[in-house]
Amino acid sequence: MAGNSTVLDIKDISVCFDGFYALTEVNAAVKRHSIHFFIGPNGAGKTTLLDIICGKTKPTAGSVIFHPESRADVRLTGMPEYKIVREGVGRKFQVPSVFGRPTADELAQIDRVLDKVGLLDKAQTRAGSLAHGQKQWLEIGMQLVQQPEIIMLDEPAAGMGKPETFKTGEILREIQKGCTIIVIEHDMDFVRQAADIVTVLHEGKVLTEDTVDEVLADATVQAVYLGRGKAAS
Numbered sequence: 701m702a703g704n705s706t707v708l709d710i711k712d713i714s715v716c717f718d719g720f721y722a723l724t725e726v727n728a729a730v731k732r733h734s735i736h737f738f739i740g741p742n743g744a745g746k747t748t749l750l751d752i753i754c755g756k757t758k759p760t761a762g763s764v765i766f767h768p769e770s771r772a773d774v775r776l777t778g779m780p781e782y783k784i785v786r787e788g789v790g791r792k793f794q795v796p797s798v799f800g801r802p803t804a805d806e807l808a809q810i811d812r813v814l815d816k817v818g819l820l821d822k823a824q825t826r827a828g829s830l831a832h833g834q835k836q837w838l839e840i841g842m843q844l845v846q847q848p849e850i851i852m853l854d855e856p857a858a859g860m861g862k863p864e865t866f867k868t869g870e871i872l873r874e875i876q877k878g879c880t881i882i883v884i885e886h887d888m889d890f891v892r893q894a895a896d897i898v899t900v901l902h903e904g905k906v907l908t909e910d911t912v913d914e915v916l917a918d919a920t921v922q923a924v925y926l927g928r929g930k931a932a933s
């Protein structure tokens with residue numbers, strides 16, 4: 701479950717694209733070993749925030765500070781993407797180490813990860829012939845191979861039916877024992893199932909941050925989600 705120490709500090713992040721502020725002074729503190737959801741209507745700035753954490757997009761102002769478990773703090777803003785991955789803040793797996801000839805240690809690690817995401821019996825299956833949900837789980841597993849301290853998932857349950865979405869939640873609960881998980885999602889059943897903490901973004905600003913029950917009971921949150929069929933379920 702969520703601990704008390706902060707693993708990622710998002711401080712006063714603003715980003716301006718050609719005069720349009722996609723994010724304005726966003727603050728959030730992600731706790732170690734938590735499953736931290738960012739939700740909000742389309743265009744709220746959720747993906748932009750993940751792009752800033754992983755170094756794909758440079759913020760106009762603010763900083764993202766990573767507090768590794770047993771090393772000095774690392775300022776992620778300003779670092780190139782590959783270095784951020786190397787520091788232990790994972791996003792999609794970089795191809796070479798999977799498709800090179802793996803060592804015995806790497807093979808054992810891959811088996812361990814496939815087991816975690818429920819795909820060990822598919823170890824000999826071509827990725828292309830996996831079902832949609834299984835491909836998503838494989839993507840999660842590929843992030844885990846590098847043993848990151850934080851992984852980030854942008855709508856991991858998109859396109860999944862209810863049973864697969866539920867299984868994704870169970871997989872996240874298992875993975876959380878070994879790392880912190882930042883998730884963007886629209887499916888509120890999934891959020892209810894898997895979230896320790898929820899930050900609601902709206903028009904580039906933090907509307908509120910709380911436990912899932914508090915957030916879903918919040919009148920302003922309900923108002924910004926009005927008309928969103930998926931969110932209302």
Ligand SMILES: Nc1ncnc2c1ncn2[C@@H]1O[C@H](COP(=O)(O)OP(=O)(O)OP(=O)(O)O)[C@@H](O)[C@H]1O
Pocket residue numbers: 717722740741742743744745746747748749
């Ligand atoms: N590179 C860019 N240049 C200009 N505008 C951008 C850029 N990236 C994102 N935006 C704009 O920033 C806003 C936030 O986009 P973002 O993709 O972060 O939203 P989101 O919350 O992930 O939405 P969704 O739920 O639809 O995925 C949108 O208005 C989008 O058009």
Ligand SMILES: [Mg+2]
Pocket residue numbers: 746747748
């Ligand atoms: Mg998005």
